[in-house]
Amino acid sequence: xxxxxxxxxxxxxxxxxxxxxxxxxxxxxxxxxxxxxxxxxxxxxxxxxxxxxxxxxxxxxxxxxxxxxxxxxxxxxxxxxxxxxxxxxxxxxxxxxxxxxxxxxxxxxxxxxxxxxxxxxxxxxxxxxxxxxxxxxxxxxxxxxxxxxxxxxxxxxxxxxxxxxxxxxxxxxxxxxxxxxxxx
Numbered sequence: 001x002x003x004x005x006x007x008x009x010x011x012x013x014x015x016x017x018x019x020x021x022x023x024x025x026x027x028x029x030x031x032x033x034x035x036x037x038x039x040x041x042x043x044x045x046x047x048x049x050x051x052x053x054x055x056x057x058x059x060x061x062x063x064x065x066x067x068x069x070x071x072x073x074x075x076x077x078x079x080x081x082x083x084x085x086x087x088x089x090x091x092x093x094x095x096x097x098x099x100x101x102x103x104x105x106x107x108x109x110x111x112x113x114x115x116x117x118x119x120x121x122x123x124x125x126x127x128x129x130x131x132x133x134x135x136x137x138x139x140x141x142x143x144x145x146x147x148x149x150x151x152x153x154x155x156x157x158x159x160x161x162x163x164x165x166x167x168x169x170x171x172x173x174x175x176x177x178x179x180x181x182x183x184x
Contacts, residue, residue: 001127001129002082002128003174004085004120004131005073005084005085007099007102007103009134009155011085015153016065017065018049019038021052024042028162031154034155036134036156050092053090054090054092057094058098058101061101066106076171077170080174081129084113085103085113085115086116086123088120089118099116100116121140123146126181127146127181130146130149134150134156138150
């Protein structure tokens with residue numbers, strides 16, 4: 001099995017750092033549940049939102065703190081299949097560079113198990129799993145023939161599960177998919 005694991009919002013705290021870059025503090029209890037658009041929540045245009053992020057360069061992306069569950073999630077998923085990190089850089093080359101540096105800081109300079117693309121659905125096929133915090137990405141991946149698993153966060157439709165053990169939830173979903181595959 002191939003497992004594609006999203007970075008921002010699943011492995012690392014992009015939303016927290018995006019709020020900090022804009023001089024605000026992220027409060028999950030104040031988030032409008034299910035709203036994915038951070039710029040909208042901050043009350044600004046997409047252009048202004050990304051312009052402020054881009055001013056921080058690659059360091060913004062490289063310095064994102066990983067979630068407390070990241071190591072456990074990655075370890076458990078690695079037991080079930082080959083894990084590739086998949087992430088959608090913004091229009092700035094600093095975004096792609098910072099994401100690569102984030103991965104190399106954790107896995108070494110020779111680490112190559114990553115794909116940087118906004119078109120995650122193109123990776124979909126039977127036996128492939130995408131774990132992502134975006135409803136749209138998961139839906140497109142499912143339509144493409146893979147199994148998309150929506151990682152619970154307050155900004156997606158699984159917001160009711162946010163705060164529960166995300167590793168357990170994701171693993172249960174992967175095991176369910178494995179069972180479906182073995183019954184075919």
